[in-house]
Amino acid sequence: ELKVEQNPLFLSMQEGKNYTIYCNYSTTSDRLYWYRQDPGKSLESLFVLLSNGAVKQEGRLMASLDTKARLSTLHITAAVHDLSATYFCAVDNFNKFYFGSGTKLNVKP
Amino acid sequence: DGGITQSPKYLFRKEGQNVTLSCEQNLNHDAMYWYRQDPGQGLRLIYYSQIVNDFQKGDIAEGYSVSREKKESFPLTVTSAQKNPTAFYLCAGSRGEGYGYTFGSGTRLTVV
Helix, strand or coil: CCCEEEECCEEEEECCCCEEEEEEECCCCCCEEEEEECCCCCEEEEEEECCCCCEEEECCEEEEEECCCCEEEEEECCCCHHHCEEEEEEEEECCEEEECCCEEEEEEC | CCCEEEECCEEEECCCCCEEEEEEECCCCCEEEEEEECCCCCEEEEEEEEECCEEEECCCCCCEEECCCECCECCEEECCCCCCCCEEEEEEEECCCCCCCEECCCEEEEEC
16 A cells, blocks of 8 residues: 655744655655645645656745655745645655645744 | 636535535546545545546545546545545546646535
8 A cells, every 4th residue: 555654744833944844655656746735725736746856946945856765855944924834745656646644834923 | 717626615415315526627637536635634535537438446435436428527426325424525637647636626525
């Protein structure tokens, strides 16, 4: 059974601080995606990582993929309150996505 | 604007009743998916369809049924056999490998 594990599951941080969310997965996939979900809303695509060593950045968020370690990271730089949301990673397994449990991020002013 | 449209946004089901959730897309995506999300959890795959008139079970298909008679439409029926249907249901489409999913806005189903 394919497993996707995120940690931490909950993250409370002060504005201006840096932190990293980790996503480990159990299959040999080289396609991984990050999504953001606001309370009661659907999922919004953040990053598409399609090869080993891929790195994508958008604003204060940067995602990377290490397919050999089966690990993706989402790094938050100088967090702001607007980044408060739940973040999911998803692994593409023959065009079916398997999601982690999500990391609920709360950025405190 | 192109997108994935789910309706209704909220749905209430009585015990023993079947209900159908609508998912329509105008993105010309071949592949469509249904996921279930329980509070505080990730998404689990119910059914998916890679092409018209064909669909496959996901990890939690029991108590659900789907059809794919048109490329644009992928409705999900929650049957009375699904004993715990209260959840947030998300429909998604994809134009192929490496493109990621586009999600609809979701349907929140509650058993009353």
